[in-house]
Amino acid sequence: MKKALVFLLLFAGCTPCRQCVDPTPExxxxxxxxxxxxxxxxxxxxxxxxxxxxxxxxxxxxxxxQLQALFEEMGVAKGEYTNAVLLSNPALDIAFRYxxxxxxxxxLEGAVVxxxxxxxxxxxxxxxxxxxLQIRKQEISSQVMSFIEEVALSYFNLYALxxxxxxxxxxxxxxxxxxxxxxxxQAAGAxxxxxxILFHTSAKQEGLQYKELDEQTFQAKADLGTLLGxxxxxxxxxxxxxxxxxxxxxxxxxxxxxxxxxxxQTLCSQIQKELTRKGLLxxxxxxxxxxxxxxxxxxxxDWIRGxxxxxxxxxxxxxxxxxTIQAASLWKTYQMLLHLKIEIEQNIYKLLGQLSDxxxxxxxxxxxxxxxxxxxxxxxxxxxxxxxxxVYDLLDRKREEFDIQMNLVDVRTxxxxxxxxLLRAAGGAI
Numbered sequence: 308m309k310k311a312l313v314f315l316l317l318f319a320g321c322t323p324c325r326q327c328v329d330p331t332p333e334x335x336x337x338x339x340x341x342x343x344x345x346x347x348x349x350x351x352x353x354x355x356x357x358x359x360x361x362x363x364x365x366x367x368x369x370x371x372x373q374l375q376a377l378f379e380e381m382g383v384a385k386g387e388y389t390n391a392v393l394l395s396n397p398a399l400d401i402a403f404r405y406x407x408x409x410x411x412x413x414x415l416e417g418a419v420v421x422x423x424x425x426x427x428x429x430x431x432x433x434x435x436x437x438x439x440l441q442i443r444k445q446e447i448s449s450q451v452m453s454f455i456e457e458v459a460l461s462y463f464n465l466y467a468l469x470x471x472x473x474x475x476x477x478x479x480x481x482x483x484x485x486x487x488x489x490x491x492x493q494a495a496g497a498x499x500x501x502x503x504i505l506f507h508t509s510a511k512q513e514g515l516q517y518k519e520l521d522e523q524t525f526q527a528k529a530d531l532g533t534l535l536g537x538x539x540x541x542x543x544x545x546x547x548x549x550x551x552x553x554x555x556x557x558x559x560x561x562x563x564x565x566x567x568x569x570x571x572q573t574l575c576s577q578i579q580k581e582l583t584r585k586g587l588l589x590x591x592x593x594x595x596x597x598x599x600x601x602x603x604x605x606x607x608x609d610w611i612r613g614x615x616x617x618x619x620x621x622x623x624x625x626x627x628x629x630x631t632i633q634a635a636s637l638w639k640t641y642q643m644l645l646h647l648k649i650e651i652e653q654n655i656y657k658l659l660g661q662l663s664d665x666x667x668x669x670x671x672x673x674x675x676x677x678x679x680x681x682x683x684x685x686x687x688x689x690x691x692x693x694x695x696x697x698v699y700d701l702l703d704r705k706r707e708e709f710d711i712q713m714n715l716v717d718v719r720t721x722x723x724x725x726x727x728x729l730l731r732a733a734g735g736a737i
Contacts (some may be wrong), residue, residue, distance in 0.1 A: 330381060330448045337448075337567065338455060339736035340365050344378040354541040360462050363535065363543065364737065367458045370536035374454055377447055384443040391436035394429070397421040397599065406606045414606050418615040420599030424592060431586045438580035442573055449569035454534075456731040460724055461531045462543060467720035468524040469545055471713055475517045478709050482510035485702050550722055552666045553729070560655045560733045567734030568651070574644040581637040588633055590625040594618040651732060658729040665722040672715050680708050 334342040340361075358366065368374065397419055404414035425432070486506040492498045532538065554560070565571055601615035684704040690696035730737050 330444045330451070331378070334448055334451055337734070337736065338368075338452065340368050340455070342368050342451065344381070345375065353539045354535075354537065357542040357544045358462075359544050360459060360547075360737075363462050363531070364455055364458050366537075367535045368451075368455070371454070371534060372536055374451065374536075377450055377454075380447060381444065384440055388436050388440045391439065392429075392433050394425050395422040398597065408606075412604065412606050412608050414604065416601070416603040418599060418601035420597040420615050420617050423598035424594065424596040427596075428587060428592060431583060435580060435583045435587065438576055438583055442576045442580065445569045445573040445576060449573065452569060452731060452734065455737050456727055458531075458534050459727040459737045461527070461534055463720050463724045463727070465524070465527040465531050465543055466545065466547065467716055468520060468527050469543070470716045472517065472520040472524050473545075474709050474712050474716070475513070475520050478706065479510065479513045479517050481702060481706055481709070482506070482513040485699065486510045488698055547719060547723060550666055550669055550719065552662065553726065555659050555663060557652070557655055557659060560659070560729065561652060563733040563735060564651050564655065565648075568732075569734065571644070571647060571651075571734075574640055574647065577640045578637065578644070581633055581640060584633055585630075585637075588626045588630045590621055593621040593625050654732050655729065658725050658732060661725040662722060662729065665718050665725065668718045669715070669722060672711060672718065676711055677708070677715075680704065680711055684708070 331342040331344045352370075354366070398421075400418045400420075402416040404416070406412070406414065486503060486509075489498060489503040489506045493500065493503050528541075531543075532541065535541070595618060597617040599615045600612070602610060602612045604610050684701070687696050687700045687704045691698065691701055727737050
């Protein structure tokens with residue numbers, strides 16, 4: 308009994324420290340960025356220089372308030388863990404009975420009992436609480452990695468729109484130049500009215516396209532600013548590194564995903580939790596045994612002392628429903644893990660194909676199509692110099708170059724977005 312009391316005193320107030328539940332050190336190692344859980348309410352710093360992708364992600368990790376609110380869920384999980392490992396408070400029962408005959412003492416009866424069954428199963432209950440805390444930590448870590456992916460994709464979207472808007476501005480200037488040349492030719496009597504009207508309409512359409520891209524860019528910048536956690540004006544770097552095709556072996560990425568993805572780890576932890584919970588569903592545990600000491604003073608004045616027990620008689624409910632739920636939950640988690648494996652494998656297969664295809668298109672545009680267009684412009688200029696081509700042929704070749712650049716921006720954005728998704732699919736850093 309003394310050993311049990313010592314055990315109770317040692318563990319009744321056991322609570323996890325913040326370091327035990329803080330997921331940020333592990334996230335810092337895996338993501339490659341500084342992940343901080345703080346409770347400050349300071350405004351985000353001003354952004355003076357154009358942000359690279361890495362700088363944007365790091366800024367968002369430090370200043371996004373929704374992300375910090377997510378970390379506070381670990382504080383909630385810490386409190387739930389504390390509640391789970393604490394023993395129930397002991398109970399005190401006192402009864403007074405007044406004798407009908409004079410000369411007799413007040414009959415006094417009392418008992419103090421504590422959760423003896425909880426004490427016997429404390430080790431299993433604590434392991435169960437440990438798994439639940441670990442699962443919550445892994446779930447939050449998975450959400451942080453998804454947040455990093457979201458910032459990266461938002462950054463690439465803004466990169467594409469900023470560059471396409473700049474190219475579209477060149478297209479608008481080109482269309483207006485074509486219109487102005489046609490108007491001058493019309494004034495000189497070289498062309499009729501139809502050609503200037505046609506070019507004027509084309510310039511208006513290009514201008515409307517520029518306004519649409521400008522609005523989309525404004526919205527994309529606001530979306531990225533929300534993720535960054537700032538209302539300060541900012542710019543991003545409008546160039547991306549030279550594309551390099553990553554390892555295209557699917558087994559390599561599957562092994563990484565199975566080792567590093569937090570959602571995989573979460574399901575594995577849930578399986579361990581359910582296996583641990585099975586040990587707490589034995590029929591004898593449903594007696595809910597409480598044990599302690601009782602004493603009674605009889606009317607004659609004699610004291611009677613002895614142990615006190617309080618327990619439920621598991622006749623109707625001896626855990627059969629809970630064991631059914633536990634078994635179903637275990638198999639459900641197994642099935643989810645197997646489904647996640649297939650989902651990851653198919654996603655990686657798709658993303659590797661997208662990366663390979665987009666990389667080939669980028670190489671073709673940069674090494675073949677753009678040089679061919681440059682040669683076409685040079686040839687058109689030579690023909691123009693010898694009066695075998697008109698100015699509109701030169702403008703057409705230039706417009707083709709802008710269209711190629713538009714396509715290149717789209718393909719490069721698709722390549723980098725697919726690469727970010729692939730790295731997220733494998734659970735690694737972006």
